[in-house]
Amino acid sequence: MEPTPTTSATPVVRAATVTTTAAPAVVTTAPQSRTGGGVIHAPGDDVTLADLKAIFGSKVSTSPRVAEGLPSLNRAMRQAGITTPERKAAFLSTLAYESTFDYALQEAGQTATYRGRGYIQLTGDFNYGPAGSYLGINLLGNPNLAASLDYSAPIAIWYWTVRRPHSNAAADNFDMGLISRYVGYRASGTQDLLRCDGFKRAYQHFSGKPAPANTKCYRY
Incomplete structure (x- = not known):
């Protein structure tokens, strides 16, 4: 943001003598910088492609679908209250390792x-059925909708807030281990740590400060 320029007040005329009253000087505070450039996010600020690349690097898919999907993803995050640095960090680190931010990704092989399928890699009829019922669509009959632009982000939010309703609270408590348990991938301490490292980078990027030393990284 550029500093607001100072201006001079209207000249004051007294007894044929013209004097000029200067406006008070404007004091500006330089924006705080963050890892990756730019300024620290305020609650509700959209996540950009530049943010994702600065935080996750090569974990961000090169597909144009990453940029295409960001408006719907940001909208869904706001609706789910994923607006603070810790919540953004937990959610985005999860998506980085689930789908590389490609809304149409399907499980390889x-x-x-x-x-x-999709941002959160929705798996199994026990998830497709309830997610479809919640969103008012027939996911069991049309499973590819889980990897569509219209539904990939809402399904990820359904999983985060309905199937696993304490996800935001876990993020608030810097408990990435619990987030990883909620996601339910195959047990791996290495994967736990990778996701937690992503969480820490994202938190510093969005908040301008390191994650707490007591951040929980491993599932329990």
């Missing part, structure tokens, strides 16, 4: 009808 799998042919099952209800294989992983």
